[in-house]
Amino acid sequence: MDDVETRELRYFLAVAEERHFGRAALRLGMAQPPLSRAIRQLEARIGVQLFDRDRRGVRLTPAGEVLLRDAPAALDSVRAAVRRARRAGAPERRLVLATKAGSSHAFLQSLLDTHQAAVDAGVPDAVPIDVELCEIGEQAGLLLDGTADVAVMHRPFDDFTGIESVDLHSEPQVAIVPSSHPLAARRSLTMAEVSSVPDLPIARWPLADWSYPPGPGPEVHSQSQLAQLVALGRTLLVIPRSSRAWQWPEHSAVPVLDAPIATTVLGWPEGRRTPEVDQLVATALRIEDDSEAATA
Template sequence: MVELETRELEYVVAVAEELHFGRAAARLSIAQPALSKAVRRVEARLGVQLLVRSSRHVALTPAGEALLRHGRHALTAVGAAAEAARRAGDARTRLRLVIKPGGDANLLSGILAGYAEQPDARRVEVVFGGATDRADHVRDGRADLALLYAPFDDLTGLASETLYVEGRVALLPRGHRLAGRAEVRGADLAGEPLPRWKGVPWPAVPGEPDRSAAGPEIADVPQLVQMILLGRTIAVLPRSLVGPVYPGLVCVPVVDAPPSRLVVAWSQLDQRPLVASFVAAAVAEGRRRQAAEVANAANTANTTSLTATTAPRDDA
């Protein structure tokens, strides 16, 4: 038995978010008395009080907080299901891929070229997301796939395949005490202020030790660059996200930092063949790129060794 209809859930979530019946009613485009009655009906049906009301104040009870938390997820899932059904029934459906500007490790053109060769290939619409919201684009149906960085981005509810593994670098102002180093270790950065990305809990990377101080809250890369130039923070980022280096900044490898993984991610519930075809093309391009870099590194090492072996000696 379904105890709540979607519309009722929307009503309760709106009031819980606004904590004001008037604002919630305006947001929902319904009359305030009708909204109040609808919320009371939900409380009566569930047998719990969701809101504490007074003439000037609305507050959530523990039951209301629980319904808000789970209700948001439920509404997102319903919206995503409807959008997925529409796209699955449309033979002209395009694939939507969300990425961070510059956040493809230079793989995107190769991925798109490889996918275009698939017999079931569709047109791919590339959407640019923000620093922290790209996974949400996939969860709520605004995008079919995303390029994300693990472990920085939250992959909850998403399936993923690794495309590219790389090291991390510290982005420092040119006058920083570590700016002249060829490399640094995590211990060298202890106590340094790291940015707090807007909407992301601190520390930003789950499972990593919090060895640094919380720096300013950052919403996007231009803000991050400005704060680093002002000496208010530093950043430790995947190498592919830093280049070319901005004037006034220095990029130094963090040799003991856990590697970063660029992944292609999609909803665990999305089993469409066209999504699988895109993932296969992305994985193939990632493997090709990684193998080419390994081969180049081996050739460079061999050339260096040969040069050292054949270099003339000065015995005088």
């Protein structure tokens, strides 16, 4: 069997998703006859029929269903490999570190400053860092698609499928509430209390598959949206204590005594712990060791 080309997989996905050669050709910006020929060539390469064709359109065969399930991941892997290769071949080697905006600010500042000092001192495998700020839950995707090399992530909130990681530190969580709300005057809260405030439903964060859990609270898509909804008295949220860096003056933070412990970690794609990532991990662990010694 000849090797399948990525172009053929893209053509296949367009037809499989549109269920129509004409619409797929329009989506791809090409004429229908070359698209039909490309699909026949793909079927010949694989040695199976991928579509049942009739005058009303096309239907996937069982073989086509399997390819539809697996092809997107294959194309994503190729794109990720290309992105990583481009960075590796750049005149100056750099690491891209992804982190949720406003998250673990004090730790991140210390990490960047300490690591840059190692770069300036010429420490082997210490390379400059570019920071890729992202929204809620996007770190894993940026790692897996090759956009980032390493990411600051948090258990138990982020998706770690396909990600290796090292734990750095754990901390309690706080509720961020409007400063004008009666909850702001409390010394502490419980999860039962923050989950049952009639006029202040807890914000709903996206799950790993980007769906949202049921509930009356608003679906949040970005940190800025979330901050404004809290300030307007429309929602509250529970976050790691160190994430208070992005608080607005209209916010108050109240400890939540029984909230799950949040653990900050450094993550990278499975099997891709390079010497440069190793150096950054060593720096992060040294910062944590120094911090623990200072508070002991």
